[in-house]
Amino acid sequence: MxxxxxxxxxxxxxxxxxxxxxxxxxxxxxxxxxxxxxxxxxxxxxxxxxxxxxxxxxxxxxxxxxxxxxxxxxxxxxxxxxxxxxxxxxxxxxxxxxxxxxxxxxxxxxxxxxxxxxxxxxxxxxxxxxxxxxxxxxxxxxxxxxxxxxxxxxxxxxxxxxxxxxxxxxxxxxxxxxxxxxxxxxxxxxxxxxxxxxxxxxxxxxxxGFHPQPSSLPPIEQFLHHALFVTTDDIAMVYNIPHSKAECELKKLRLKQKVEKIGSFWRWIG
Structure with missing residues (x-):
């Protein structure tokens, strides 16, 4: 209709x-x-x-x-x-x-x-x-x-x-x-x-009807602040990086006390 x-x-x-x-x-x-x-x-x-x-x-x-x-x-x-x-x-x-x-x-x-x-x-x-x-x-x-x-x-x-x-x-x-x-x-x-x-x-x-240029992705820390909850696979998909690199970046943020691990999820605590 x-x-x-x-x-x-x-x-x-x-x-x-x-x-x-x-x-x-x-x-x-x-x-x-x-x-x-x-x-x-x-x-x-x-x-x-x-x-x-x-x-x-x-x-x-x-x-x-x-x-x-x-x-x-x-x-x-x-x-x-x-x-x-x-x-x-x-x-x-x-x-x-x-x-x-x-x-x-x-x-x-x-x-x-x-x-x-x-x-x-x-x-x-x-x-x-x-x-x-x-x-x-x-x-x-x-x-x-x-x-x-x-x-x-x-x-x-x-x-x-x-x-x-x-x-x-x-x-x-x-x-x-x-x-x-x-x-x-x-x-x-x-x-x-x-x-x-x-x-x-x-x-x-x-x-x-055309292929626009995508906007740049924000830093992972900024993305997490907005998303609140993600998995390692989520970060790997969003940033098109290997799973191991995504895991490494998230662990760095945990050392900075920016995120915490809850089961398979990473939670932003900023």
């Missing part, structure tokens, strides 16, 4: 929709790739996160073209929302991120990182509201406002909009990225699953 144009306020040449589940390990594993993509080519694209709370994940990956869709210019969501009781954990996680997003996009990103730290590094579950509240505290949110929003129609409606976008773009697997350029007559490209970095770069080149 065709649309009338890009969303208002989008001035960059490409628009990328990133469909994620906060509790999906593959979505978290893709983060270093996306961070490198943003550093090198972020001047050419706007990135929009779309949350998926529950999903029947398909086996394998897909890479195909899709039409532009009406969801790109806004979705009319239902005012009345019926919730299951008890709510499934994936839904609760996505709803909590949308509640945090009501305090701003950066607030939601900080909250999501805290949530993923609890799940993927500390190995905890989020079956209790207290866990979500602790994430809000650690993310520097207005905690009382977050608690109120967590049970408000606004957060539910915002998540419902994301779910409707995913349904209309026929997204059935996470992570999924959908690329659109500024020509409304062109089709978008949808790619599901995790791929090597060069695949996403090739897609950007194809959608732009």
């Amino acid at each position: 065709k649309v009338n144009g890009k969303q208002e306020g989008t001035a960059k040449q490409l628009e990328i929709y990133l469909f994620v589940d906060p509790l999906c390990p593959d979505c978290w594993a893709l983060e270093p790739v996306l961070k490198k993509l943003w550093i090198e080519y972020g001047q050419y694209f706007a990135l929009r996160h779309v949350l998926i709370g529950q999903l029947d994940r398909l086996n394998g990956v897909s890479y195909k073209r899709i039409d532009r869709h009406a969801s790109r210019v806004g979705i009319a969501c239902e005012d009345r929302v019926l919730l299951q009781t008890p709510l499934p954990i994936p839904y609760v996680a996505s709803l909590a991120v949308k509640a945090a997003e009501l305090q701003g996009r950066q607030a939601s990103i900080r909250f999501l990182r805290q949530l993923q730290e609890i799940v993927f590094i500390q190995g905890k579950t989020i079956t209790e509201t207290n866990t979500l509240i602790q994430c809000a505290i650690d993310a520097g949110l207005d905690v009382q406002e977050f608690i109120n929003d967590l049970s408000s129609p606004s957060a539910v409606k915002a998540l419902q909009c994301d779910l409707k976008i995913s349904a209309e773009m026929d997204v059935r697997e996470v992570p999924t990225l959908v690329f659109f350029n500024e020509n409304i007559e062109d089709e978008g490209i949808k790619i599901s699953g995790c791929y090597p970095y060069d695949v996403y770069v090739d897609l950007i080149h194809e959608m732009l």
